[in-house]
Structures are given as structure tokens and as C-alpha cells.
Amino acid sequence: MNAPISSSDLTALSMTEAADAFARGEVAAEALVHASLDRIRALDGKVNSVIRLEGDAALAAARAQDQARSAGRPLGKLAGAPMMHKDMYYRAGQVTTCGSKIRRDFRPTVTATVLDRLDAAGAIDMGTLNMAEFAQNPTGHNRHFGDCHNPWNLAYCTGGSSSGSGAGVAARFFTAALGSDTGGSIRLPATLCGVTGLKATQTRVSRHGVMPLSFSADNVGPLVRTARDAARFMAVISGHDPKDPTSAREAVPDYEAALTGSLKGLKVAVCETYFCEGADQPVLAAFEAALAAMQAAGASITRVKAPSLKAINAYTAMVSRVEGAAIHANWMREYPADYAIHLSARLFGGYAMPGHLYVEGLARRGPLLRQFVAEALTGFDVVATPTVKTQVPTLAETDIDADTANWHRFMAVSANTRPFNYLGLPTISIPCGFDDRGLPVGLQLAARPFAEATVLRAADAYQQITDWHRRAPKL
Template sequence: MNAPLKTSTALTDVTLVEAADMVARGETTSVALTAAAIEAFKSKDAKVNALIWMDEQNALETAEALDRMRKAGRITGPLHGVPLAHKDMYYQAGKPCTCGSAIRKDFRPAYTATVIDRLHGAGSITLGGLNMAEFAQNPSGHNRHFGHCHNPWSLDYCTGGSSSGSGAAVAARFIYGALGSDTGGSIRLPASICGVTGIKGTQTRVSRYGVMPLSFSADNVGPLARTARDCARILSVIAGADPMDPTAATEPVPDYESLLDGDVRGLRIGVPTNYFFDNVDPEVGAAFEAAMAVLQARGAEIVPVTIPHMDAVVAYGSIVSRCEGATIHAQWMRERPDDYAVHLNARLYGSYSIPAVYYVEALARRGAILKAVASDVFGACDVFATPTLRYKVPTLLETDIDAGTEGAIEKFNAISINTRPINYLGLPSVSVPCGFDSNGVPIGFQIQGRPFAEGRVLKVAEAYQRDTDWHARKPAV
């Protein structure tokens, strides 16, 4: 193998779309991008702890092959030559896949997730596996087995979970983009808390074949990246029907990036009058209002809306995710309960006491509630927006429930209070950075659309990013 080109760490500052386009135009090479990402992880990740494992040799060999193809006039797809790293729950044949757990620390799957195959088919390189909450089951980013992930803006603070390493690695400019997963906010929370962009699509929009499950009815696969345009490019690659996953929707997949024209004139953005702003922190509220003013200046109309049945949405969403998670882990909970972190063991164990009739009721009423939302909300607006978190980001210590920190349970649970309902409703949702709090930690807001309106929510997010630079700011880690 030839020695990698000398690189500048400044190369990691470009966005995913810029990186891919630079390779396509011959302005840089895949080897240079990959070497820059490897150097960034090696030189800076000791503080952040975003990475669980790296496959350096294979990544560089793949990059060299992709560079030879480009020189021969062959571009494999819209991600040609771009290195990515993913939450360590995506199966790749023969590669590690710890799922952030002690139970799977030595697991090497025999097959590869559909989304990874699609990303590779589009020309991307998988550099390694990123830190995450154990089995994707906490919103804070704590992990007793591989070490807590730290916020690159301020190391004492949460990254958000469960896609903690994905949010932190993209924010710290270690990597150009990363897959996360979202069952109760696990893409949008680290996106908001780390100051990057993250989207979960409509329930079933993206195949889940070869992805560690948490909740059959609420799991979503999606990207975290610097910009809405970056996310649109990745989502166009990974979305769509999959014969290996019968739950994957057959709805046609548009070229999301082509829809990003900045034009939101006449678009109605709903702002909920109930639930999502209860006891909102004044700094978060002010950042949200400023974001709405930016969109209003672009021609959008801000309208009040009431989200129906929120009490039921919150209760049913919790029942569904807890029951399904407990089912998936039932055998390990019988055989290896001590291998789980204390908080996860307690969550799973308590879920076995939920009556089956409650679970069936939560599933059965989901359709009727979504129909009411479609009528009452999307009859009055095109998308609706809320803060991603209601409160300023807490520290790792403040949310360490295993350590018994006073008040930790309340702060821990409050992190995902605005994101969890969206998973029960199954709506597409993108989180966008919109400021910083007085502790210097990012603030984000989320945009929701009707089912399969990913293009619309990305359009609004990208329009906002044309007039702001929160997404372009870089932590000093």
C-alpha cells in the first residue's frame, strides 16, 4: 500500500457535500480526506471519547481504490471517497459491533446492514464504530463499558444520546458524517446538544436490516452531519424499500438535495401552544424565537397550533418502547443481568411489569391519534417546530443516575421530553443548531412534517442555515 498523502487538519473542516464534490472535481483525494479524519481522531479524541474502534488500514486501502477509480473516470456515487464513521450498532460482516455493551464487546456479525451497503455503494468509506449509550438506551451519552462520551464544546457536559459518538465526532470535525439511530430522540438529541444537524425520517423510511434493534415500532435510522444539505445527500442514499426488511416503506425516494432551494415563502410553520414549551428555559425559548424570526424574514408564516392527545402520546410512546425493548433483551436479562449498567438493568426489569393489554392498546390507538394530528395540525400548517430540548444542556455529573447524583433522574428524563413523542407519531423530524446557552453549549430546534415529508423539513432547515452560521461554528477541542 502506498503511503498516504500528507494532509492538513483543515481538510476536516469542510462539509460532507464539499468533501464529496472536491473529490469528484479532483481538488483533493479520498486518501487525503481519510488520512485527515484518522489524524483528527488520533490527535484529539482522547478528550472526547467518540470512537470505540477504527479500521485504519482497510479505510486507507479502500480510499486508494476509490482514487484509482476516479482517475479512470469512474465515480461510484454521490459520496465517492468520503470517510464516515457510524454508531457502533450497524452490522458489517466480520467487523466489530459492540452495541456499546459488555454483552456484545466481542460480537462480529456475519452479514452487513443494508444502509452500510448502500453507503458503500455510493462511494463512502467506513472508518470505524462510534461510542453510544449501551444498547442505545439512554439520552445522555453515559457509557460505563467504554467510557462516557464528552461534549466537544465543553467536556463536562452531556453529548446527548444514544448516538453520542456520532454527534460528538461530527461536531469536533473528526468525521464528515455519521449514522445514528432514533427511537426516542437519539439522532436529534446529540445533534442539538453537539451543534450539528440530524434527521430521523418517517417511521419505516429507512431499512433497519442489520441494525441492532431497540423498539420494533419506534426505531429509525438516519444521519448526523454538519448541514441539512449533508443530511439530504446521505438520506437520499439510504432511504427506500429493502427486500431484506419487509417493514421498509415502498414510498418512492426523491432526490432530497434537489429540493433545497431556500424558498419557504408562504410556508406555514406551526408553533405548538401545548406541551412542548412547558417550563421552557428562557435562553432556549429566546433562541427558538430568534430562529422563527429568521424563517419569517424568508417569507414563512408562523402560526399557533395545538397538538392533540399529547397525554396519550407520551404515555403510549413510553409503553411501546419499554415493552419492545424488554422483549428484545429478555434472554440476556435472564442469563446475564449483571452485564448491564445499573440504570439499563432497572429500566428493562421494570418493563416486565407492564400489562400486555396496555402494550396492545398503545399500538392499536396509534393510527387514530396520527389521523387526528394529520387533521388538526397539518390542516393548519405545513410543518411544526419546537425546541429539541426544553432546558439547557446538563453536565454528565448532573445526569449520572448510576452514581446516585441528587436530582439526576429528573434531569436525565427531561433530556428527551420533546423528542420522544415524535417517535410514537412516526413523523419525520430534523434538529438544527440555533444558538448557544450561557454555558457555551449548543441549542437546537426541531422541525416536523407529515409522513414522508422529509424533503419539506430539510428544505426548511436548509433555508434557515442559509441565513445563520450556527452550524458552521467549530468547537476548540
Template structure:
């Protein structure tokens, strides 16, 4: 293949390598070339590890030549948000404080990708300590949207979203504490899955708020996400939160037929926040899901102000606890926006934090009963407004910046407190010409159902296949 052609998606890349249409080494070399050439344009890349990647790729090619069985991701070129630890490789987490940190462990998720034959090309940009929904980083610069460079790429998994959207890699892992997989997926026009809390092991990934953190894939299609999730999900004895989580194949559920599936659409809070152009796209996506056989019902939501307050309290306290030492010793080494988000966590009483944790299961039941009812999933906007510009979220009055950032997280942050899975699916382009998306939210461990619905939608649409301008050839 041309060294500068767009990199195929996860499933397509695996099939090309398995069939011999392209060698894993050639595919890795092409991806490295695109990352080197286009990566700086979007500020998507922290560092590449070409030697390690080519070694992995050659091992796949040797295995295929010997007729050995290949893993489900054999030869697939991936790169990941720079908070996944790999022993002996730096991992800065988007920060100045950890720029020299070198872990001595490897994240479970990366180990599982290695076992499946994936090729790890290197580390991708993220917001400082994963604490920005837009991709802002005071030290490393803002993530850039491949569709329009002066607009947000979404955060905190900004490099993952941009690299997949620009087809620099087949897929990437990100983390999601309040929307950090779904924001970049929505803003960059790709597919992103936030799994149920506890489905994917957190071991070896830099934490932000362990009660809310989730790890998951960003990829071109729902099928690509299903392939990746099937590899990284499941119990890990090093992470007790995953002990009860099932491990399964998720691609088997992708049949395209949604007859018998009911999708709930809450009318308040989520849709009332959506702009007219976003509402048009949401309604069109519902029509496509209905055409695939789904039944659509209207519902409402419980007290969302309470849920958002509980989420903010839990994240604030846990982030403050993790950062207490550095905040005391090196406060000047934080970006002002990130420092301002961590500081309130020190002021919450312990009783309030304990209450937030104890209320969590009850509030999750209430949300499911009200927003979902007897349906199989809930349909919401991922982003209720068009993708904002970088200037809108970084310049001017502090209250205006806070309001712009609040609009970004309006539809996503409570889902993390509830611990529920959510799939973000591109559904067209807003009035400003940038991507828009809906999210499907399910009951705990209902990823297969969400993937089934998202795949059925993508069988009838091609928004996830659209390439940003100037991305056809590097």
C-alpha cells in the first residue's frame, strides 16, 4: 500500500493482514509515516516507538508465514492516549509534572492488545492529567480537530480522536471519566465506546477518579469498537473491580436487525439543550434506527442537577486525593485551568463524599427507571451543541469559558457517575460543518445491545466513513 494512504479501520486492517493483501510491517510503516507527517498538524502525537512497533509487526508476519494462528488484531496499527503504562516507556499523562515518569508495569489493556497481535505505534496527545473535555493542554498545546484546525478535537482523549479521524491509525484506546472518549469521538466524527465501569481493567492506566474512570476504544466503526472491546474487556486479578465482569465476543451480536428492540428518548434536559441543527440530526438518526426495526418511545429524566452534583463531588474529591502531594509541592507546574478544577475537591466534607458513593446505586436505579423504563437503551445527544472553537473554550471572560465547557459535558458527565455503558455514533454534520453524534446508553454490561443498535445504524449511513479534508493522502 502507499506509505501515505489512509490507514484502514481495525477489522479491515486485520483482514488485509490475515489474507496477505498487505504485510503487517508495511501497514505499520505506512501508519508511522502518516503519524509523523500529519500528526503534528492536529497535535495528535506525543512520541512514536517505531522500533517496538516494527518488531511487533515482523513477529506477526513471521507467524503468518509459518501458518501459525493469528490473533483477532494481528498486524492492526494502533496508538493510545498517553496514560497507558508500558514498562520502560515514558508516560507523562499530558503533564509537566510526570514528563520524566517511566513505569515498571504494563497496563492490562495493552497486554491484551499485544496478545491479540496488535501493533503499538506510540503515545497520543491528551489534556493535562485527563482534565479537559475539549483537548486543552497548557503545556503541550491544544488538540486540533482534523475537520477544522481552529476547533476543539474533544478531550481528554484528544489525540486518540484526531488520529483515528484522520486515519493515521486503525484505532486507539482512550479513557472516559466524564465523557473523555465520547467527546473526541463526537467532535471528530468517529465511533467511541465508554464501557460499563469495571468491564475493562484499570490496572496500569493513570487514574483521575477511580470510581468514575473507564477505558475503552475509539475507532472508525461500531464493528471496530466491538473487536477491540472483545480483546480488552474481562476480569483481571490485579483490578478487583473487574472480577464480576463478563468476557465475551461482541461482534456476534452485530446482525443489523433491530426488530424487538426498544429505544427510549428522554424529552427533557438532553433534547431541550440541543440546538435546532443538532435536533434535526438526532431525529434523522432515530428515523434510521426505526427503519432498522427499533421501536421508539418517549420518556423523561429524574433530577439531573443532583446527578451532576454527585458526579462533580466524587471526581473532585478523588482527583484532589490523587494530586494532593503535587498540589502542595508543585502547584506552579499545573496549568491554571486544571489547577482550578482540582482545588474545589479539597473543600468537600468527607460526609458528602461518602453520601455520594452510598447514593450511587439508588440514583442509577432511578435514572434507568425514569429515562429507560422498559426499553433496551436510551438515545441521547453526545454533544447538544455544535463543536466549539478553541477560542470559545479558552479566551475571554472566565464565566463564558466555563459555560462553553459546561455545554460540552452537559450530556455525558452523569453517565459516568451512574456507571453505565455509552456508545457515541456519528450522525451527520451540524450547521458549522463539523461532526455531530448521538449516544446510546444501556444498563450495566449491555454493551452488546448498544453495539448491535449502533452497527445497524452504520449499515444504513456512512457518516463514520467520511474523511476530514486533506486526509486522503499525507
């Protein structure tokens, strides 16, 4: 056993650092969980990232990992790492609120496959996290459980819908969190809170036991500190699941082995249109600085045009909103007042969209994917964009419930993330700077289908030459 790590340093460890330290015998899982629980209890009153803390169960799970290590039994890839999950992943018999009043007492009868896989890998699940109601907003507002607050500045949005996941990882409450992403709900809180978030290829990760929002665009994935964390997390949760017949059968590569730490030879495409149009100057400055850093480290940067984005953007808005409206139709008839104003308003619009245009949006998804790949990913490894065009907005200026005039500010948050849900491409967001108010800016990297290893390799190599991902908010 190596020298033990002091308890004050434990919450500073990333997920892989914590799991590796545990595997080497440098720290006990129980100590890791105690440190996380103490920090949450001391500081989450400001952030409001947690819905239900399962302290006793987490400590029992940690002690079981400690005993396994002492007995010399094989350890899982995430053994000892404290994590939590967005409150929309089902655990049989336990309340799963989905951030809503309607499901405040909902107890599912199944357990999500991703939770089973994380349990089997030895991750210590400490409970459930705040989120946008039914995962349906990009800002982090929640009328029923209270808004989640950005740890960098409590007046600002965390991004949504995985608000507690992004805020909690940024606040060093836990090393990793499960989020979900239908229009940016992993990448937005990752960006606004200054952490790393990965949305995988559509169908890459099982959705069994996960609250549906849009059958065509829902994705499961991690919010963590580093690309290496995301690689290890993805290795655990990816792959076909017989309980989710829509999950892909493509082999899962060794994502961590793909992390070379080098940007040499990486070919980066930057779409001249759409992603930077109307972007705030501090965002553009951080984005261009990130590109320059990548180029200086050996990557090539090429500006390309992608005319397909006009159609992609239009159909993106159509498909997920119609599917969300269909899923919520019974509750919208029976309990409309149980939804927050911004959510029922958004769902309502889905019922006005004509069926033939929805079918058109689905039918053209494959051809538009082929077209976008031809425009932006043929001869290139990744497409780079700012994850969010605007600087981090305040909770007040995106609060539709308080003032409907905030509608456009609210909807604009996810403009750059939504297209990649329609396209189904693996996409990561990593911190690439801070603006003049000390709030984070995100860099988004997308690659061809099932090329998670490519975006992880690029993101990890960028994190080897920068330290944005190491910065922590002071709470």
C-alpha cells in the first residue's frame, strides 16, 4: 500500500484518479464517500444539486468495495469512485421523480441497465440529482425542487436538463454523474458549469429503465472532470443491451487505450456557417484561442461549409418536440397545472406540428446525416464548434415562468447542441476558457458515428495542453 491521501484532497480527485488511488490501496472507498457526503452536506444548500442523498447505502457499498479489495477479489473499473445520477434513471422500488410533481411518488419496477452496469463496475451511487422537469429545459430551472445554481456564480444558470449533474461535478461533490442528452442536456451543463460531458452515438448506450423524452434523440452519458474519466465511464455503460432492442451491436473499443495525448495529425473542420453566427464575442474569442492551441500542438484547422445545417436545424426542432408532446399527452390533458409554465408551454407547441412534417423529419434524417458527413467529416476527424453561442445567462433572464418575454433567450441556449442529436453523432463538450465574468466557455467536438474514441482522444489531448478543466469554483 502506498502513502494515504489526506482527506482534504479526496474531493479534488477526478473519477479515474479516485478509482486508481483506490485500486492502488492509497485510499479507502469509505473515506472517499465520507469526503463527498461531508462536502455535499456543507455546501449543497447553495447549489441545490441533490434531490435525494443515500448516505447510508453509499457508505455500505463503499465498505463492501473496501472488503473486496482487502480479500483480493477483482475490482471493477470504477471501484470506489463516488457518483450520483440524474433523477430519471430507474432503480426498482425507489422513488424516481423525473424532476416533476407528476412523478413525485413514482416507484419503478425495473432498474436501468446503466445503473446495473455502474454498480457492477464498483461505482458508489450516492443518490439522485436535480434536473429540469421531465428533462425538458436547457437552463436548469425547476419549479418543484428549486432551481439549480451555477457553482461559479449562484445567480447564473447551470444549463439543463442535467443541471444537478453538471453543478455537482463542478462543485466537487462527487467524481461523476449520469446525465441524459436529447438536445444538449449533457453538453449544456458541462459547458455552463465548466466540466466535461459526452453524448455518445445514438443507440450506443442502453436506454432501458430511463425516462423517455424523445425516442429518436434520447441519449445516456457521463458528466465528469476529464476526457479520461469519460472514456472509462463509457467503457462501462456502452454496448448492446438485450433489454433495449434499439441499442447498437457495434463492438465497444477500449476508449482509454485510444487516448494518445497527442493532437499531431488531427484534422479539425470548423463550419463557417451556423455555429458561430450571432455568437457572443467572449465565446468566439475562447473558441478561436482553443483552435489556435490545437493547431500549435499539431492539429490542422480547416474552415468548411455545411449547407445541410439549415434543414438539420429545422427538423431537429420538429422531431423532439412532437415526440415529447406525444409522450406527455395524457398528463397534459389530465394534469396541465402540475407542469411548470415553461414546460407545459413548450409541450403544447408540439401538438401543433403537422404529422407529415414529423415523418419528413424522420425520413430525411439518414440522408441528412450522409450529407453532413460528406460536407464536414470527409477528410476530417472532428468538427469543432462553441458548445453554446452565448455567454452563460442568469437564471432570471431565462425564467419564462416569470416573464414570457424571456422565451427566446431560453430557447437560444441549445442552438449548437441540438443538431448533433438529430444527426446522432458522438459529441463531447470540454471547458476551453472563461469569460470576463469568470464563467466557463465550452468547446464542442463531434465525429462520425461510433467514433467516440476519436472525440475522446481529441478532448484528452486538448486537456493535456490546457488546464481549464482543472479549475474549480470557490463556494
